[in-house]
Amino acid sequence: MKGVHTYSEQELVEALKQRDGKAFGYLYDHYSAALNGVIMDILQDEESSIDVLQEVFIKIWKQIEQYDPVRGRLFTWMFNIARNAAIDATRKKEWQNQKRSSSVNDYTSLADRAFNPAEDTGLRKIVQSLKAEHKVLIELSYFQGYTQEEIAEMLKLPLGTVKTRLRAAILQLKKQMS
Amino acid sequence: MDIHAYIQSGIIESYLLGIAGEEEEKELNSIRRQYPEVEAAIQRAEEWLHGVASSYTAPVPSKVKDRIFAVINEDLPSRPVAVIRPFYRYFAAASLILLICSLAANLILYKKYLTEKNNALALQQNNQTLLANNNLIQAKMNIVSNDLKLMAAAGSSKIILNAVAGKNQLQTVLLLDAAKQQLLMVGNSLPNAPTGKQYQLWAIVRGKPVNAGMLTGCDPYCRFNAVAGAEAYAVTLEKAGGSDQPTLEQMYVFGKVNS
Structure with missing residues (x-):
């Protein structure tokens, strides 16, 4: 009776807009692990990643x-929602822990600390292989969600x-991944 | 514009990862409409992003799906109920739940109301105190203003009491109104009286000291009744409450009345 239904992307979106629960189940089965990977990469904590994934x-x-x-x-589109939600969650957590640092040295050391070669997975592991000056930028922008202006301010570098x-x-990162 | 270089610059990937600047995003969105090569490159990069993300998955416990569906089930079109059951039971249960919710909400609101009421009362009290203080200050201002008029009027005079020998630098000024009734002591530079002691004002009438009053409540200045026929005034330090006769060695300032 229950045939395995596959959707084209267009069909899937249409069905979701029609509030089709089955289509949503399909979406979840196909994308939850990948989106959770994105979230985990940013949050580095299984428990809170799951909460964020649910929210996403x-x-x-x-x-x-x-x-x-x-x-x-x-x-x-979903990737962006997931990344933004994960960054919001880190900010909230940081704020609660009163860990927000304010000086340049704190930011850079924070960026260094965020990488843990032994436990890093996903994108973080690849970022490890980049030059230090690139690593910091990816950490602050991609993993912590600061804007280019904020980063320029923090690192005392010209915006250009x-x-x-x-x-x-990013190009280095892409090279490492292919 | 070198479209090839633009495509290779990393801007597209930055945009997809959500780390491009606002300007860069705007630029990209206008260029992609003009150049099909850019649009195609974006689509390729999206494939790349999807591919990368799909190769770095993190397993999700199955309870998460249940939790999500528990939330979204409310939005799903409901299926008709097949079996008809006594309606009143559901109605009674629903009523009871509503009643409990309502009671709880009432309790919370009532507590909130009490807190707010207390806050309002405290504010009101505060307001009244401020108003009373304000009235007091205004009343004082009126008195000072009247005194000022009185002492500035024609016929009013000033008696300067200077330090006697050994009481350097002290000075006290008395103002006397035209009717010679009111005496105000202003510009008093006497040191604070030690505990148990008080300053006393004396009038000298035909060579004899007459008590003119204690220097109390001198805020912002002391007020005395003028003594008729006073030739001079003096201030001495006496025991608290005053003396019948001045202690002459404790005289601080002395000044003659200009005739």
């Missing part, structure tokens, strides 16, 4: 109307330098 899927369900296929793929180095870092 509920958000996807509630906000699917806002997804616009012209602007990008469904996965890209931050921009170029960040792009170079």
